[in-house]
Amino acid sequence: MSIIDSAKNAAQGLVQGALGKLVPLAPDSWIPGGLPDPLIARKHGLIGTPVSRLDGPLKVQGAARFSAEVAPAGMVYVALAYATIPRGRIATLDTQAAEAAPGVVRVMTHRNAPRMKPPAVFGSSPTAAGPSDLPILQDDRIHWNGQPIAAVIAETQEQADHARSLIHVTYEAGPSTTSFAGAKANGAQIGRFMGQPLRNEIGDAEAELAGAAHRVDHTYRTPRHSHNAIEPHAATIVWEGDMLTIHDTTQMVTAEARTIADVFDLKPEQVRVISPYVGGGFGGKGLWDHQIIGAAAAKLVGRPVRITLSREGVYRVIGGRTLSEQRVAIGATADGHFKAIIHTGTAAMTPHNAMPEPFIFATRSGYAADSFKLSVETVKMNMLANTFMRAPGEAIGTFALESAIDELAAELGMDPIALRIRNEPDKDPISGLPFSSRHIVEAWRSGAQRFGWDQRAPEPGTRREGEWLIGMGCATGTYPYHRMPGAAARITLTRDAKAIVEIAAHEMGMGTSTTTAMVAGERLGLPLDRIEIRYGDSIIPGAIMAGGSQQTAAIGAAVIAAHNALVAELLKLAGNESPLAGLSVDEVGSEGGALVRLDDPACRETYQSILARAQRDTVAAAEQASMPVEAMHWSMHSYSAIFCEVRVSAITGETRVSRILGAFDCGRILNPQTARSQFRGGIIMGLGMALMEETLFDERNGRVMNANLSEYHLPVHLDIPEIDVMWTDIADPHTPMGAHGIGEIGITGVAAAVANAVYNATGKRIRDLPITLDKLL
Amino acid sequence: MEITINGSTTALPQDPRVSLLDFLREGLHLFGTKKGCDQGACGACTVLVDGERILSCLALAVQFEGRDVVTIEGLSAAGTAGGEGLHPLQQAFIGCDGFQCGYCTPGQICSAVGMVAEAKRGSPSHVTADLAAAVTLTRNEIQERMSGNLCRCGAHNGIIDAIQQVLSAEVLS
Ligand code: FES
Numbered sequence: 048m049s050i051i052d053s054a055k056n057a058a059q060g061l062v063q064g065a066l067g068k069l070v071p072l073a074p075d076s077w078i079p080g081g082l083p084d085p086l087i088a089r090k091h092g093l094i095g096t097p098v099s100r101l102d103g104p105l106k107v108q109g110a111a112r113f114s115a116e117v118a119p120a121g122m123v124y125v126a127l128a129y130a131t132i133p134r135g136r137i138a139t140l141d142t143q144a145a146e147a148a149p150g151v152v153r154v155m156t157h158r159n160a161p162r163m164k165p166p167a168v169f170g171s172s173p174t175a176a177g178p179s180d181l182p183i184l185q186d187d188r189i190h191w192n193g194q195p196i197a198a199v200i201a202e203t204q205e206q207a208d209h210a211r212s213l214i215h216v217t218y219e220a221g222p223s224t225t226s227f228a229g230a231k232a233n234g235a236q237i238g239r240f241m242g243q244p245l246r247n248e249i250g251d252a253e254a255e256l257a258g259a260a261h262r263v264d265h266t267y268r269t270p271r272h273s274h275n276a277i278e279p280h281a282a283t284i285v286w287e288g289d290m291l292t293i294h295d296t297t298q299m300v301t302a303e304a305r306t307i308a309d310v311f312d313l314k315p316e317q318v319r320v321i322s323p324y325v326g327g328g329f330g331g332k333g334l335w336d337h338q339i340i341g342a343a344a345a346k347l348v349g350r351p352v353r354i355t356l357s358r359e360g361v362y363r364v365i366g367g368r369t370l371s372e373q374r375v376a377i378g379a380t381a382d383g384h385f386k387a388i389i390h391t392g393t394a395a396m397t398p399h400n401a402m403p404e405p406f407i408f409a410t411r412s413g414y415a416a417d418s419f420k421l422s423v424e425t426v427k428m429n430m431l432a433n434t435f436m437r438a439p440g441e442a443i444g445t446f447a448l449e450s451a452i453d454e455l456a457a458e459l460g461m462d463p464i465a466l467r468i469r470n471e472p473d474k475d476p477i478s479g480l481p482f483s484s485r486h487i488v489e490a491w492r493s494g495a496q497r498f499g500w501d502q503r504a505p506e507p508g509t510r511r512e513g514e515w516l517i518g519m520g521c522a523t524g525t526y527p528y529h530r531m532p533g534a535a536a537r538i539t540l541t542r543d544a545k546a547i548v549e550i551a552a553h554e555m556g557m558g559t560s561t562t563t564a565m566v567a568g569e570r571l572g573l574p575l576d577r578i579e580i581r582y583g584d585s586i587i588p589g590a591i592m593a594g595g596s597q598q599t600a601a602i603g604a605a606v607i608a609a610h611n612a613l614v615a616e617l618l619k620l621a622g623n624e625s626p627l628a629g630l631s632v633d634e635v636g637s638e639g640g641a642l643v644r645l646d647d648p649a650c651r652e653t654y655q656s657i658l659a660r661a662q663r664d665t666v667a668a669a670e671q672a673s674m675p676v677e678a679m680h681w682s683m684h685s686y687s688a689i690f691c692e693v694r695v696s697a698i699t700g701e702t703r704v705s706r707i708l709g710a711f712d713c714g715r716i717l718n719p720q721t722a723r724s725q726f727r728g729g730i731i732m733g734l735g736m737a738l739m740e741e742t743l744f745d746e747r748n749g750r751v752m753n754a755n756l757s758e759y760h761l762p763v764h765l766d767i768p769e770i771d772v773m774w775t776d777i778a779d780p781h782t783p784m785g786a787h788g789i790g791e792i793g794i795t796g797v798a799a800a801v802a803n804a805v806y807n808a809t810g811k812r813i814r815d816l817p818i819t820l821d822k823l824l
Numbered sequence: 825m826e827i828t829i830n831g832s833t834t835a836l837p838q839d840p841r842v843s844l845l846d847f848l849r850e851g852l853h854l855f856g857t858k859k860g861c862d863q864g865a866c867g868a869c870t871v872l873v874d875g876e877r878i879l880s881c882l883a884l885a886v887q888f889e890g891r892d893v894v895t896i897e898g899l900s901a902a903g904t905a906g907g908e909g910l911h912p913l914q915q916a917f918i919g920c921d922g923f924q925c926g927y928c929t930p931g932q933i934c935s936a937v938g939m940v941a942e943a944k945r946g947s948p949s950h951v952t953a954d955l956a957a958a959v960t961l962t963r964n965e966i967q968e969r970m971s972g973n974l975c976r977c978g979a980h981n982g983i984i985d986a987i988q989q990v991l992s993a994e995v996l997s
């Protein structure tokens with residue numbers, strides 16, 4: 048880290064530190080969410096009813112256009128060549144034969160690529176989206192095994208692919224660190240996340256642990272994971288003069304456009320990123336090298352470019368979840384009271400990125416204890432930059448923590464649910480903040496009843512049907528409520544009482560466009576078919592990243608702000624002849640296509656009437672969402688209780704998940720139909736993580752060995768039982784619509800629930816994911 | 825050299841390296857058929873050739889001279905009335921929320937159509953207990969037979985629900 052970076056980090060830390068001291072002390076009413084969103088109280092209407100996806104007909108007909116499905120005239124195709132050493136430099140790079148191959152337009156390497164700045168690494172500014180701060184095709188240096196070193200540009204993909212095979216390269220290897228053990232031997236640094244160190248200590252946890260009547264103390268290991276969205280990364284890129292348009296598949300249109308503008312020395316308004324459909328993201332669809340290479344290629348040859356990563360290319364260029372080694376130790380009294388929680392460990396990252404997998408996050412607010420010692424240390428490896436993957440931190444952190452709690456329950460001879468409830472905190476154990484809405488105990492109780500938890504045999508290895516050993520396990524899942532700054536919305540109301548709502552947000556299958564239409568319709572007092580949502584385009588004001596499960600909250604707050612501004616505009620237009628004359632914004636609301644006086648709903652005027660009298664066809668308002676300081680005033684999280692039943696073959700060691708239930712406490716559920724799918728999808732990814740997923744990394748040379756969907760095992764139809772989900776549906780009084788994020792909570796806790804069920808079935812404790820059959824034989 | 829796609833006859837590509845998948849997508853701009861891996865591992869590219877499901881990424885277009893190919897676009901055109909011309913399976917996918925991002929969806933739907941035909945012909949699967957008896961498409965059978973179609977969003981339950989819903993409606997009618 049440079050001095051400037053350290054200074055920036057320190058400054059960011061100071062500002063957050065100051066806010067962090069003031070915001071908790073402020074009165075509730077000063078905080079966004081201090082007064083409950085009026086939509087929470089509205090019991091009739093669309094919110095909470097199942098609505099089928101509005102883009103469903105397009106998607107089932109294959110008519111939704113993804114980024115590789117835009118075909119501008121004169122377009123050329125790109126094939127990438129990848130480095131095969133982890134570190135060093137290119138000694139010779141012979142592209143002659145490739146250039147002479149049929150259909151080849153150019154071969155772009157560091158020698159002829161346009162000059163570009165390195166992208167600003169994610170987190171270094173609010174609009175930075177770079178995967179790392181490494182320059183892209185600007186010099187002969189190699190930083191990871193798989194780094195793109197040349198781009199063949201040809202008339203067809205077949206021609207590009209063939210010519211790529213004719214490139215000859217030799218390397219001068221440099222010193223590299225490609226083993227985790229080697230990286231640890233080089234020394235560790237404390238991880239910093241958004242400027243804050245990943246370390247918390249309360250009391251003397253080691254001493255409390257040593258003196259505790261009962262204790263567990265173990266190391267848990269999790270491997271690398273890859274997002275593996277079924278849609279590979281692809282961009283179709285067009286320069287018109289010095290205007291750059293990128294049809295992309297991305298979770299961050301605005302930040303990506305800004306970062307790319309900076310790379311090419313353009314003004315922000317000269318770059319437009321459009322991404323109406325994203326074929327799965329899970330944290331992996333951001334800015335990576337290929338969009339920048341594609342834009343450079345299009346500039347070099349003066350033609351539109353399509354760059355699609357092959358499945359292998361996805362593994363070479365798109366980072367995934369990093370590996371970790373975590374110690375969890377818990378000390379307890381004989382009746383299960385936690386004296387100490389220790390959760391420390393190490394995650395690998397690279398010298399050039401900013402993602403220290405924060406696996407202690409869930410532990411920070413999970414349970415009450417007399418003392419805590421939490422930390423994430425990072426070590427550096429020469430590898431592809433690791434990144435966010437569904438519930439970064441929590442997904443693997445809950446595996447360690449929730450396995451350890453199960454181990455302690457066994458040690459104490461206590462029911463693991465009772466042990467968890469025994470240590471339920473009444474305020475956030477680390478920050479001391481009050482919880483905004485936490486009903487995890489209710490989720491545990493209702494879930495246990497529905498699942499039939501009382502059927503679990505307390506003694507492991509005692510239930511058997513033929514060759515199958517049967518066991519049950521459970522775990523808590525949790526994921527914080529986030530709302531990032533910078534969100535905005537623009538609402539345009541037309542004289543025929545239609546509303547166009549524009550938000551710079553994303554649809555990766557969460558149902559964003561559908562849920563946003565429901566919420567906006569409810570807020571504006573208009574039925575669903577009068578609402579049009581526009582999204583996934585960087586020219587829309589504001590920035591709403593599809594990350595941290597924050598989209599719904601961010602959109603909700605932006606629509607609240609824009610609606611207030613719209614009401615003010617309408618009141619101005621309404622003028623003195625309106626029945627609403629003289630009322631202020633706070634005194635009116637929207638209902639049934641009209642503005643109504645809140646304390647006298649009979650006093651109203653329709654939007655149409657207001658616009659007609661003012662002789663206007665449309666009225667529009669754009670507004671920024673309030674500053675998201677609520678999460679510094681309350682401790683805000685989504686929660687789940689996961690219950691799982693497994694069958695483990697005593698002969699082959701194969702584990703089959705026969706039943707699984709997720710009981711969720713995630714505020715108010717806006718659209719049960721899409722929410723159920725989100726929860727189930729997260730749980731399924733958790734099952735993959737528990738039983739089969741691992742990105743195999745060759746520690747000798749830093750190369751990913753299973754760069755395909757045959758050898759990276761994903762759960763398939765036959766692996767997946769009918770997944771039961773239920774939810775408390777208790778609105779959080781302090782969030783827009785009373786909702787919490789639900790995109791990432793589903794995966795959390797699942798791997799531990801499976802591991803705990805495997806223990807209950809077999810008596811074998813697996814602390815090393817994935818739980819493959821060799822570990823059970 | 826010609827091929828029939830969704831009822832229309834068209835010339836095959838000159839370049840023998842072009843896969844059926846790339847011919848559909850890049851040659852004909854029929855983007856409904858998806859590319860997830862280009863290696864036969866994900867099922868996103870599934871289309872029907874003379875009624876049988878195949879992975880179009882593993883097929884060279886020129887091998888299919890004179891054959892009859894139906895893609896997701898052809899399926900909806902052939903769909904029954906009622907659901908805006910959607911095939912009943914497409915309609916059921918919407919009702920059962922059998923997708924999230926929608927990228928694996930055309931492959932899942934085409935695969936399901938081919939899978940039902942295979943079962944009707946009596947082809948057994950890995951989970952068929954009695955190889956001689958007629959195949960009953962139980963949930964387990966459907967899951968096994970659809971396991972070549974990956975879905976990373978985790979829409980599996982909705983996909984199987986949609987297929988079962990359409991199958992039971994067929995039995996009733
Ligand atoms: S694209 Fe054909 S199987 Fe994946």
Ligand code: FES
Pocket residue numbers: 277326327556922923924925926927928929974975976977978979
């Ligand atoms: S719906 Fe996204 S991969 Fe299946």
